[in-house]
Amino acid sequence: MNESDLYQYGLFMLSRRDYGKAELFTRMKRRMYEKNEGIIDEPLIEKVLERLSEQHFLDDERVVALMMQGYIRKGYGPLRIKQEMRQKGFADTLVEKKFADVDVDWFEKAAYVRSRKFGESLPQDFKEKSKQIRYLQYRGFYGDMNYELFSR
Incomplete structure (x- = not known):
């Protein structure tokens, strides 16, 4: 070739x-x-x-920006987005630079993703609460953010 x-x-x-x-x-x-x-x-x-x-x-910068917007639209959190970018072979410095440019309230995003999947009302029993927390962790949201969301 x-x-x-x-x-x-x-x-x-x-x-x-x-x-x-x-x-x-x-x-x-x-x-x-x-x-x-x-x-x-x-x-x-x-x-x-x-x-x-x-x-x-x-152009890696353009690709990272487009992919990041796509992952945000899909409802992924910062941890999951960074993991996906690392798997695709992008430099951590480039990803961190693009994260600094993104204006997203991750707490509100986590609340929206949770309510879209499970409804508006917060769970009362431990089993359902832990299920929803695991879901948000899988989606890439920080653990302390998840616990804060459920302690309201």
Whole structure:
């Protein structure tokens, strides 16, 4: 697989959806392995990724901002969003920078997510309360935030 083929593959992938640099690197590496009988040229992949970045087709900051807004819309909390971003290969410094730019009241978001799933009234019994707290923790909200929500 030569540089031109790899570049075309990168454009094809980016035309379908936005990718981060690390995720696209992994995809290109897999593609090169399949097409070159197991031979992977990582410097060539880096060169193509740099070319895509220079042409503004590949921009980690834009991808992080878009993904973060999507996760917030889906009702995820800050812990879950950071975990998802880490799994996608984004730098922690970039993610923290974007978190500083986001204006979200996480406590209100947690209350909204809880009420959407379980209704407006707060649970009275321990079993139901712990079920709702586990749900909010799974969604990525801080534990102290969850307990504060239920102690009102």
